[in-house]
Amino acid sequence: MVKRVEIHFQTRYSPFSSDDTDSEIRFDRHGDGIGRYNIFNFQARGGRYGYQRVGYWGEDLTLNTSLIVWAQSSIPTSQCSDPCAKNEAKSMQRGDVCCWLCIPCQPYEFLYDEFTCMDCGPGRWPTEDLSSCYDLPEEYIKWEDAWAIGPITISCLGFICTLCVFTIFVKNNNTPVVKASGRELCYILLVGVLMSYSMTLIFIAKPSTTVCTLRRLGLGSSFAVCYSALLTKTNRIARIFNGVRDGAQRPRCISPASQVGICLALISCQLIVVTVWLVVETPGTRKETTPEKRDTVTLKCNTKESSMLTSLTYTVVLIVLCTVYAFKTRKCPENFNEAKFIGFTMYTTCIIWLAFLPIFYVTSSDYR
Template identity: 45%
Template structure:
């Protein structure tokens, strides 16, 4: 009934407004309203505004529709009344909601979310639920991925890593072995101590160059050996220095050269001793190539193999520095680093040292062969102890170096292991071969006197006598063992 009454009033208000416009001041219908035009009347009906029978405004929009009016009810359970619907708001062009009158399951006060899925956070992509257009699951972009758009995760370029919230990519930090790093402190200290010790030995030998101990040690080969020892210590500083074209070229050149010089000199000296006393068992004529000039020629010839090989390597593959992003590309992108290093693989490094290690092994073999030479004639035993200890050092180096190939700290562990092993091997040579001589020169100069010089013939006679005594001792022992058996 209310809507019928409001409709009649709407017609009445429209006719009244129309009469005021078309027939101003005239009673009844005028010519302009006789007959009434339906389109004109509709225009005036859409323009009326008045309070209806219920006291609510009556009006029409541009489409001729009256505004909707809705009461909002909520089904509630209360302790005082029976369950039923209760008005909690109204809609008349805008929402009027009495939140205090609303009730929710569990007694909560806040309005629950009425959505299928919540918005995804930064670094998460939407994975739509099949068959449900407005529902999705949020998936975090993992690994080295970042959020490209709301539906896609994309992997960062190889030299970049995702930002903490995975919304963009950022450059991966570049690291190298720093001088202040704990991994560099021990090698640098060993190298500096070794360089000072080597320099002190060289100065002492130069100042006492014409004394018997220095002459007896073979001055020419001694200075070559000390030069090699100095280069072995110095390579530590090149291995820790910031990689560049010059540093990388110097690493290739001097990494194996110092060891090649040292072990070439030791091998030449040991071979000379072995050949002299092997020749003494057969004849009284000296073997060939035992003069100082010949010894230097042999030493430099052996060292030249390392030098020529290194120069050929430098010519075929020019040195340069690279940034290795794979070495420290750990599962956690925040810990990822790019390593600045020279373009030397583990294999090429071992090949660079391979010739020096071959010289070391060969020298050890000759030291073993010369172990029976009388110690009053040579320094074969100190050289032997030096080579045995050096072999132990490098045998320990190999498993440590290759055992850390997959470690995130590979660059630090391998560099430290290599430099410490080289410094230790140089220290063994310096300590066993030259420290005793320097000690006598400085603290016991009375012992630094010329001893009776033996000719090669006398040396050969002594070796033959020593051999005969050893054979007789063996025969007596065999006879003593055979006598009880015959009884």
């Protein structure tokens, strides 16, 4: 008698023939029967639609493609999902390894793998094939830019004109006209004007630690030199004529040496403010990008716009005081009519600065 286990083993793994179907029945290594299928194509034959056998499947595929009639001229693609483009990542469907969705990467992302888009980070941009990232070039005002040529030209012309005036003063240093104008304060004022014109070149230069330091030192200091000299001059005139009107003695500290000392004291206040600013905020550079323009990197000084405006507060105070004294001395005798010109200058200066401060704050995000 044959044991039942042996019969089961023989029927599970060994092929055998069937008298009814006249075919061989076979099993795979798991003991499952090998499926066999006929493949039909639904097509028109003789004006009628029917199925045409075009192949079969046993342990492999046999297909006669010449018998297949396609609905269109080209053979359709047999796949669940099309391959993703080079800027797209696959999003696999749950429980399916053959079907996926193609998710476009953002312009600033690269393909970490075929399933993941990864941000390059600020200041970086993906390569053409999205395989990696590279550092974006830094943008800043260059000497040959149209935005720089205009200010440089005006600055150079102003610098030359100021030097010419300075030369005239030096040549006529001991004449009564130069002495009466307060030559010491005039020289300080001319130095401040030269510094102001020089700041144009410093602000156009490529940002670096040295350039950023000079910007902080020069911006407020150049204005402080100019307006300290004007404030000292107008204050002296006001004290002289107030003393004459009140019948008092000659005012103190109206000698040239005293005037220079007062002017330097006013300038030193601005230098103290700038020195504290340099200590609190170490000068340097930073790369700036905005969410709206990730592909643009701007090289700037690491100075906050609020700090820059705060450093000009002292200058605004000098302008206001200078304007007040200029208004008080507007009715001086003809021999002191420079007070009227100073007054006119300060009135226009106030208007310019009222426009400058908000414009500077609003446009500070654009390096041009």
